[in-house]
Every structure is written in structure tokens, then in C-alpha cells.
Amino acid sequence: MAEFDWNNLRAFLAVARTGRLTAAAARLRADHATVSRHIGALEGSLKARLFDRSPTGYSLTPQGERLLATAEQIEALTLTASSEVRGADLSVSGTVRIGAPEGFGSYFLAPRLAALAEAHPDLEIELVAIPGVLSLSKREADIAVALSRPREGRLVARKLTDYSLSLYGAPSYLEARPPLTTRADMSAHRFIGYIEDLLYAPELDYMDAPDAQIAVQLRSSNLIAQLRAACAGAGLCVLPDFIAASEPGLLRVLPGQVGLTRSFWLLTHADLKGLARVRAVADFITGAVQAARSELQGAAPAR
Secondary structure, three states: OOOOOHHHHHHHHHHHHOOOOHHHHHOOOHHEEEEHHHHHHHHHHHOOOEEEEEEEEEEEOOOHHHHHHHHHHHHHHHHHHHHHHHHOOOOOOOEEEEEEEEHHHHHHHHHHHHHHHOOOEEEEEEEEEEEOOOOOOOOOOOOOEEOOOEEEEEEEEEEEEEEEEEEOOOOOHHHHHOOOOOOOHHHHHHEEEHHHHHHHOOOHOOOOOOOOOEEEEEEOOOHHHHHHHOOOOOOOOEEEEEHHOOOOOEEEEEEOOOOOEEEEEEEOOOOOOOOHHHHHHHHHHHHHHHOHHHHHOOOOOOO
């Protein structure tokens, strides 16, 4: 290219990652006409078509796929240079987006973010707590908390902790149903669980009990919806103990007989791990988890 314009490449990356002009424009805080103009200018300078346009969005052409890897390398270099030149090691500022499972994000992380904001007044924190996984490669988040270690991608993974889950029910439900004294008794009860074909991680498949015939009558893709249904007496539900502990209206059933262990992992993209703001948030999450490890790992007492 005779004249290189970084803004054209930023627009290309945003459209490649989102697949739509409007979504890319929102990410860049620009209007879609400006983004379209940058894409057109980049294609003109390269004399290549980078996207196939369709009513459903933008998809990369083979030429676009080849450019993507180089564009991400350039992006990583600019981020590193910006961090070093601005003395980012001395001042933590800018935006960091955290992606997390809805239970961990809403019940564990959100109440602790005030301390992070107080420690870094120039830091803007975005918490996306959803029943799903955000892509760090597509820059949907800067940091992600996941249920397993990734097997591919340029990601840096750190195990945060194991956490425990148990079986819970509301007194109104338990009093109206047959007693629960053994695992075999579960076959006479109604369960609340995930929608199987909407599971975003295999670690959420809790209903494998070869010694009992479990009937899941109410399903939701959202953990908090399951929690609220259990509190209302809709049935038995497998819940993380650190979440159930905040609900005095739930009783843990079959303690010592029914229990699961899962893990939380902290993920960052290799290109972003050196940024001071990303390091600060990652270190904060790690420290918060370490301080609450007994809460996360220890089963709540039966009430």
C-alpha cells in the first residue's frame, strides 16, 4: 500500500470479528457509513475484495482470511507500543471487558468490582455475565472466565480454582414430596436443569446419575432462572454452593451423597496480556478468588 491508514485496518478487524457493519460501527464508536468507507478504501488500496456481502452479513473472502492474521499481528504491535509509550505500567486506564458465566459474574465478581474501581479510578470496567462464551480471538472480551482450559487459539490460561456444587430444594417443595434419604429416592422427584441442546459447555451437564432415574421437567439455559425456579419450589436443582449460600430459602439435600466439582479458568489473549490494564484486572480477579477459595470450594452446610 502506498499510503497505510490504520483506521482502515481497524475497520477491517471489527467487521471480520462481528460479521456486520452496524456491530462493527458500535464497537468502533463510529457510524456504519464511516466503517463502510474504510473497508472500501482498504479494498481499493489492496486491489482485492476482502468480504462477501450478503443480507445476513459480511464473511471473509480467501484474500480477507489471509489479511486477518497479518492485521491481528499489526494490532498486537500497536497495543504493545501504545502501552509502552504511554507509560501504562505507571497508570492503569482505559476499558477492560470481562466475559464470565452468569453465576460467577453476577454473584461472585460483580459485588467485588467496586474495590477494583476504587483502586483504579481511570479504569472503565465492562462485565458481560451471560450463559455463553465470549471469543477473545474476536475481541468480544479482553479477559474471560471459563469452565475449562482452551485447547486452541493464542490464549493464556490460568486456573483460578475448583468450585463445588450440590443439590438444593426449597422447603415448600421438599415438604410436599416423598422424603430424600438416598440417591435412589431422587427418581421420585422433579428436577430443574439446563436445556441439553443449548449447553455451551460440557461441564454443565449435571444430570448423569446411573443409579437413579432422574426426571428433568423444567429446563432453562440460564443458571439464575434455574435458581429462581428452585427458590419458588419448582423442583430440585444442582447449584454452585457459593451461589446457593446467598439464598436462605434453599436447603441442601443428600449432603455427602450428591456433589460435583468444576473449575474456573482465567483466559487472556496472548496479544493483550502485556497491557497494564489487562494485567491489573486479571490480577484483581485472581486475588479475589484466592481470598474466597474456601467459600468457592467448600460445600455449604445443610440448613
